Amino acid sequence: MVRTRVRWFRWLLGAVVAAWVVWSAIALRERPANSNRPLFSGAHVEPAALAVLDRACRDCHSEATRYPWYSYVAPLSRLIFRDIEVGRERVNFSRWEEYPVLRRQRALTGIANQIQDRLMPLEIYVRFHPEAKLSDAEIAVVFDWAQRERERLILESR
Ligand code: HEC
Numbered sequence: 001m002v003r004t005r006v007r008w009f010r011w012l013l014g015a016v017v018a019a020w021v022v023w024s025a026i027a028l029r030e031r032p033a034n035s036n037r038p039l040f041s042g043a044h045v046e047p048a049a050l051a052v053l054d055r056a057c058r059d060c061h062s063e064a065t066r067y068p069w070y071s072y073v074a075p076l077s078r079l080i081f082r083d084i085e086v087g088r089e090r091v092n093f094s095r096w097e098e099y100p101v102l103r104r105q106r107a108l109t110g111i112a113n114q115i116q117d118r119l120m121p122l123e124i125y126v127r128f129h130p131e132a133k134l135s136d137a138e139i140a141v142v143f144d145w146a147q148r149e150r151e152r153l154i155l156e157s158r
Pocket of ligand 1: 053056057058059060082084086087090091107109111112114115120122125
């Protein structure tokens with residue numbers, strides 16, 4: 001009697017795990033694809049600013065996303081993929097040179113504002129990636145760079 005119950009329980013557990021694996025595998029098909037395009041192609045970006053953007057923004061705003069192990073597990077994967085999809089849609093560092101100059105200017109204003117107001121990186125991301133927490137000095141580096149690069153583009157397009 002007890003033995004049948006144990007067997008039944010094992011069977012159920014196996015079925016749940018199998019279903020979860022299938023679910024995760026299906027969700028994986030929605031994973032935003034990476035590419036090997038360089039970041040900020042055509043921009044003048046100094047190493048210090050690039051290092052911060054690479055550390056705290058790249059995973060959602062470029063096609064060089066580092067997918068952690070838990071991004072393979074549904075339902076978490078769906079939430080992560082969604083943020084990456086929307087993030088890339090807003091600003092994609094891997095598509096910089098394809099943006100018209102006005103869009104680049106607007107993106108730079110956006111980057112400066114979002115980082116200055118500490119709206120980016122997203123809070124949930126920082127909780128999972130403590131290394132993406134930025135100091136005031138790091139925020140200033142990106143803010144100043146974004147302003148300078150924007151001015152450069154404006155002067156260049158005159
Ligand atoms: C976890 C993913 C993630 C990370 C990391 C992240 N972002 Fe975002 N970002 C998003 C998403 C999602 C949106 C769209 C938010 C919305 O529309 O509410 C967004 C929007 C933006 C926008 C557009 C805002 C607007 O007005 O439409 C800018 C600019 C931006 N992010 C800059 C950054 C910068 C700079 C960093 C790094 C310091 C960063 N993001 C890190 C996911 C991320």
